[in-house]
Amino acid sequence: MGIQERKVREKEHRREEILDAAQKIFFEKGLVAATMDEIAEQAELSKGTLYLYYRSKEDLYLAIFMRGQEVLYELFRRVIEAGGPVPRVLARLGDAYIEYFERYRSYFRMMRFFETPEFHRQVSTEMRDACDVVNQRIWDLVIGFLRRGIEEGLLRRSLDPVEIAVIFWSSATSLMIRADAEEHEWHSRMGIDLSSTLRRSNTLFLESVLTGEGKAEVRDLLLPS
Amino acid sequence: MGIQERKVREKEHRREEILDAAQKIFFEKGLVAATMDEIAEQAELSKGTLYLYYRSKEDLYLAIFMRGQEVLYELFRRVIEAGGPVPRVLARLGDAYIEYFERYRSYFRMMRFFETPEFHRQVSTEMRDACDVVNQRIWDLVIGFLRRGIEEGLLRRSLDPVEIAVIFWSSATSLMIRADAEEHEWHSRMGIDLSSTLRRSNTLFLESVLTGEGKAEVRDLLLPS
DNA sequence: GTATTCACTGACTCGTAGTCATTCATTTAT
DNA sequence: ATAAATGAATGACTACGAGTCAGTGAATAC
Incomplete structure (x- = not known):
């Protein structure tokens, strides 16, 4: 046998x-x-x-994308498991995503295609579903953490943890895509450094979701008003 | 003759x-x-x-994209020219972008390709340059407005108007791309309505860039903490 | 009336994703 | 030991679409 x-x-x-x-x-x-x-x-x-x-070029591409998602999951999991005050861990999650962007650039780049309907149409349902599972694990991890933050009164009660996760993720991703491809152009045409902008964006976002009590925990990380 | x-x-x-x-x-x-x-x-x-x-399929595509940029420019220009307190106009700029997303969906969708290096490589320099000009006009319009807001003390002095513009634009665009292609999926898998999330994201962003004085101007638009 | 110009044509080349009849090696049956 | 069956691997082939270019014909110039 x-x-x-x-x-x-x-x-x-x-x-x-x-x-x-x-x-x-x-x-x-x-x-x-x-x-x-x-x-x-x-x-x-x-x-x-x-x-x-593999059924198609796109299936193959997505299979590799999934490897990247595993890496990202690990980065997030480690930060959350290390523990600490919710606001501080939230800031570290932002840094972990930046680390993914910087150290695993090739995997990061694959996300771009994950967003286009043209790409998705080429992918088999099986691969799609497999990918959704890996993806969902990341979301569940982060959303579960945010939910705890809200229950502890450190994140604003008027916000939905799912929404916070989506907003944070999309704004960071969007800036990274730009920083990856057009860093130089933005610097020469607009005079800004997108990497700094990305960090500032994360800080602004952090501020905007914390309660007064939450802000007190990470006073050192915030910008002057 | x-x-x-x-x-x-x-x-x-x-x-x-x-x-x-x-x-x-x-x-x-x-x-x-x-x-x-x-x-x-x-x-x-x-x-x-x-x-x-036209030199290529992509040049043709970009020429149409430029038509869309003209429309967006007009939407923004009207809002800014209508005047009013900076924080309120800023909120209206967010709404104008949402209007562009909803009423000119086909133009909006073209932005996706504008972001990919693979696409850009196919475009002739002439078309690229022409496009940059149209684009720059939009940025200048918005950034000029933000700069005024900072000078008036309604937007936080620690922020750079260019950065604010980029952050706002990318986070909104990113959510719109998702709302456009995956609205239904997000609703069934994560239980959220991306259109509301988009509006909430804009509100959070608005809050985060205003000074205390600025917030007082638009108290009615903000979320409870 | 003839020559020149130029917008236009469509059959062609080239590159690449995906297919399928065939080959060949390994395993199973007798 | 030998034949049949299996199934992994092959590569020539098809389909298709972007981009090209030698040729056509009508308007213009001489």
Whole structure:
């Protein structure tokens, strides 16, 4: 009966090998410029074989995106598990996201496509669903934490934890996308440094969700009014 | 000498006709799904002719994007010219952007591509530059207004008007992109209504940039702490 | 009446995602 | 030991769309 198991193992291994090859090419060239022929060559397999393991170029891309989401989950989990006062942990979550942006830039960049409907239409439902699961874990982690903050009276009671999470995440992401691609342009045309802007945005956001009591906890992190 | 002028006029007219045809197709199908053959058919011209007027599919797309930017400029200009207390006008600018998102959805959607480096690489420098000019006018308009607010002591002096503009714009845009494409999903999976979240985000942002004096001006618009 | 110009054409090239009939090695049945 | 069955892997092939360019014909100039 060992043969069946070995075959399953080998198949999974092959799947990972393909993913490694695809990751290398996608990281180097991006989704559009990368070709399946190149990935096949990198994987030392024929193009046809790739399609035995992944339904489409986009499925392959999404599978790699999921690796990135795992990394992000770990970063957030560590910050939350380290504990401390809610406002301070919230600030650290912002820093963790910036760390993801800076240290795992290639994974970060993949989020851009995750946002486009054109991309999603190419993805198989199975891959989509698998991705949603990984994603939901991140949201649940963060939202659960925010809920605690509200119960403890450190975050404003008039806010919804889900909304706070979404607002924080989208504004940070949006600035990062810009900082990633257009940092230099913004500096020369508008005279600002988007990395600082990103940090300032996080600070402003933090201030805006804390109660008076919450603000007292992190007075040192806030801006002068 | 009238012949030269007539020819120039006709050429400009043709350029507009092509733009109209392209707009129809792009609005219906989006950048990726739309084909130059379809656009040519809509314009009742051959594909080759399109390339006599626009360098690439992306140039054509960007030319339409610029039409949208003109509309946005007008919306903002009207709000600012109508005048009133800075904090209230700032809130109205947020509403104007939401109006752009809701009433000019097809133009709004084009911004997504404006953000991707893959797209930019396809665009000719001339079109790029033309686009930057239109864009800059919007930024100058808004930033000039914010600067006034700071001078009047209604917006926090520790903030940079350019940064405020960028932060506000990116967080709103990011939520809109999500609201546009994934409204339903977010509602069923996370139980939130992204349109409300967008408005709440704007309110939070407004609060966070106003001084005490500024907040007093728009007490009715803010959330309970 | 002839030459020139120029907007326009559409068949063509080129590149790439995805397919499928075929090959070949491994496993199973006798 | 040999034949049949399985299924992983192949690569030539199709489909399709962006962009090109030699050629056409009508308006204009001489």
